[in-house]
Amino acid sequence: MTPFFNWVHLWNTGAAFSLFANGGGWQRYFFIGIAVVVSIFLIKLILENRHKGEAIAYSLILGGAMGNLIDRVFRGYVVDSFDFYWRDWHWPAFNLADIAIVLGALLFVSSSLLGKKANTNAEPDGSD
Template sequence: MGKVRWYGLAMVVFIADQTAKSYVDLNTPLGWSVNVTSFLNLVHILNPGAAFSFLAGAGGWQRWFFLAIALAISAWLVWFLSRPLHKSEGLACGLILGGALGNAFDRAVRGQVVDYLDFYFRGWHWPAFNIADMAIVGGAMVLVANTFVNKEKTPAQNQNSIEKKVN
């Protein structure tokens, strides 16, 4: 049952991400921006690159490069989720998987990733991002926190220890 919840989480992230991106893509013109608060704009931006628009102007090959990376990471996460994991590891992998698939879908179908959240402070803007990006960063933060907080062995290591004691 545990694995199903993490795949379910990935699917929820993917659906929420694609729903928001589709809404922005279908209902706002490219370049649109509206001020929501003193620190948030909703925008419609297309990002052909990766985080912080890395390789955005690379000429088009980066679309397939980043798509291949996202699919490879997704395949690895599906494999990793099939193993015994701590809840925090499953949570992190489910978040990252959903985000990676959300951005991979954009690259495959739209050619670029739709970004729509623009946070700023006193004229300093964080690069625009989306739900998939938040899930990936959140999952990565959980993995990093897990290395500091959860010093005990993984469930697979615990099982190996039990088997050694039995033999």
């Protein structure tokens, strides 16, 4: 389509970057289990969290995890659609759920760093 992007339709039975894609089938259930545990943990964090930036970050990660989980449960694999490349170098294909996970992680890291910076620059109020 362009000199740097293709729409593709790839079946990823593995994890990120197709890690464990040739595992023989066990990886489907392993990744489903991990996604369920992580999703429950993220829901707990969202419900307990008072900081809006972190809650949004957790929600993006949760949405991406759930999207990939639904693919794994009903299809047995995740469908990847975006293929970016430069000349002979290809970034591993990914999907919208992966984008949500990465954006959520970046938002979490930036909100954590900015929150700590704001806390260290805050003036003491004199109370103990």
